[in-house]
Amino acid sequence: MNIIGPDKLIFGVDDVAACKQFALDYGLVTKDEQNYVSLDGTGIEILHKDDASLPAPLPSGSMLRKTIYGVADQATVEAIAAELSKDREVKTLADGSIEALDDLGFVLGFQVTIRQTLDLPAETINAPGAAPQRGVNLTGVSKDFTAKPRSLSHVVYFVPDIEKAEAFYSERLGFVTTDRFTGTGPFMRPAGTLDHHTLFFLKTPPFMQGVEHFTFHMSGPTEVSQAGYALVEKGYQSFWGPGRHIFGSNWFWYFKSPFGCNIEYDADMDLHDDSWEAREALPGADNSQVFLLQSREKWAPGGPPGKP
Amino acid sequence: MGKLWLGNVSDIADGQAKGFDPNHSGSDTFFIVRQGNELFAYVDICPHYNDTSLPWKRHHYLDSASDYIVCAAHGALFEINNGDCVQGPCKGQKLSKIPLEVSSQQEIWISLTTIKEFNL
Numbered sequence: 001m002n003i004i005g006p007d008k009l010i011f012g013v014d015d016v017a018a019c020k021q022f023a024l025d026y027g028l029v030t031k032d033e034q035n036y037v038s039l040d041g042t043g044i045e046i047l048h049k050d051d052a053s054l055p056a057p058l059p060s061g062s063m064l065r066k067t068i069y070g071v072a073d074q075a076t077v078e079a080i081a082a083e084l085s086k087d088r089e090v091k092t093l094a095d096g097s098i099e100a101l102d103d104l105g106f107v108l109g110f111q112v113t114i115r116q117t118l119d120l121p122a123e124t125i126n127a128p129g130a131a132p133q134r135g136v137n138l139t140g141v142s143k144d145f146t147a148k149p150r151s152l153s154h155v156v157y158f159v160p161d162i163e164k165a166e167a168f169y170s171e172r173l174g175f176v177t178t179d180r181f182t183g184t185g186p187f188m189r190p191a192g193t194l195d196h197h198t199l200f201f202l203k204t205p206p207f208m209q210g211v212e213h214f215t216f217h218m219s220g221p222t223e224v225s226q227a228g229y230a231l232v233e234k235g236y237q238s239f240w241g242p243g244r245h246i247f248g249s250n251w252f253w254y255f256k257s258p259f260g261c262n263i264e265y266d267a268d269m270d271l272h273d274d275s276w277e278a279r280e281a282l283p284g285a286d287n288s289q290v291f292l293l294q295s296r297e298k299w300a301p302g303g304p305p306g307k308p
Numbered sequence: 309m310g311k312l313w314l315g316n317v318s319d320i321a322d323g324q325a326k327g328f329d330p331n332h333s334g335s336d337t338f339f340i341v342r343q344g345n346e347l348f349a350y351v352d353i354c355p356h357y358n359d360t361s362l363p364w365k366r367h368h369y370l371d372s373a374s375d376y377i378v379c380a381a382h383g384a385l386f387e388i389n390n391g392d393c394v395q396g397p398c399k400g401q402k403l404s405k406i407p408l409e410v411s412s413q414q415e416i417w418i419s420l421t422t423i424k425e426f427n428l
Contacts, residue, residue: 015372022364061395063383158382158397208397212382235365239381256364260383296334 001080001174003190004113005198006152007042007070008035009214011063011259012049018258019046025234026263027147027227028216038216040116042070042152055099055107062210063260067106067155068097070113072192080110083172103168104159104209118150123220123267140222147227149216153266154197156212158204162186165201175199178272179247181283187247194271196248213254215264221251224265228253232295243292247279252289310420317342317414323374327352327367330423335361337428338406339369340416341377341388347416349408350391351426354379355401377403 013019028036037043054065081090084100091099097111124133159165162185169175175188185201239262241253250269254262281287320326320342327336340349352361364380377386384396391403409417
């Protein structure tokens with residue numbers, strides 16, 4: 001199944017205005033009244049939790065109501081429909097996409113991807129011994145900054161049965177497990193991307209089933225840090241980070257949000273192909289990150305004026 | 309016994325909440341919710357991980373209808389009057405309630421003993 005990755009997450013939220021403002025402050029761009037997108041067109045849709053167009057919520061009350069995957073072509077949409085129709089209802093919606101439940105009850109959609117191909121440089125660095133990534137007289141940073149999330153990266157679900165979840169996404173949709181935390185859950189990527197993961201599971205009791213966080217890829221660690229600091233300056237509260245994960249190697253910074261889950265910035269994720277052998281590690285702080293920093297208000301050494 | 313003045317009841321609108329940082333740690337350590345003339349105060353730590361604060365922005369502790377206290381990490385909902393978690397990761401657990409004093413002039417006070425006891 002040539003699934004590329006998540007195209008869109010649809011939320012049914014309590015405080016629509018707060019969520020829309022969060023989306024804008026995070027750096028997404030308004031596409032229409034309820035859709036907020038990153039540079040490649042992937043994004044989130046924000047509706048009120050009682051909106052009649054939304055699929056039913058999970059029993060837990062999670063605000064994530066649907067995960068829409070982008071796939072390579074219409075043939076893939078039809079192949080997924082044929083596969084899932086074997087044991088469940090598959091709806092075809094007016095826009096040509098299909099909708100079905102996974103084995104845990106999450107509502108999934110599949111459509112020919114709306115993800116546009118980006119042609120943008122990554123954040124650049126210069127280091128002794130390596131050819132300069134940034135030419136002479138080009139400066140690396142500026143205080144004049146606007147966060148520009150590039151692409152919907154991954155979503156993380158709380159699930160009561162990780163074996164069942166991994167089996168569904170692996171056997172029915174062709175996802176590959178890249179790494180796993182013992183007893184906690186696998187990191188998975190679909191066949192159409194090399195990203196370390198677009199999906200991760202955390203084992204929880206059934207009453208917690210829902211979304212733990214989602215995130216967009218940024219241009220590099222500086223943008224993760226500068227975007228996160230800009231959120232802090234706007235009054236948003238950090239949950240975890242900035243830091244750098246071990247599995248996936250992605251830089252991270254998570255923020256609490258009015259979406260009923262954390263929202264992350266990430267950057268510089270590892271890429272893997274089918275020759276990669278999944279690693280396994282015990283969950284916990286030491287295996288979750290190589291380092292963890294904590295933001296503080298801008299500060300510099302030196303006393304008041306006249307007292308260097 | 310010493311106590312610290314936190315403001316007047318009228319400083320918190322009915323159906324709203326306010327965070328406090330008595331030791332100027334840089335983050336609020338407890339919060340007060342006002343319902344009518346009643347005040348409910350809790351330590352600003354979600355029992356899910358017992359190590360993280362609740363709001364996504366300062367003072368944003370309640371849902372839009374002001375029916376529940378919300379933890380913005382994973383959407384846990386807590387009863388305002390007793391701190392019981394009724395939905396979310398810490399269902400069945402509760403927020404740590406802290407005592408306040410409200411004077412006849414509607415001044416809100418917290419004792420220094422409480423601040424020390426709850427590490428506020």
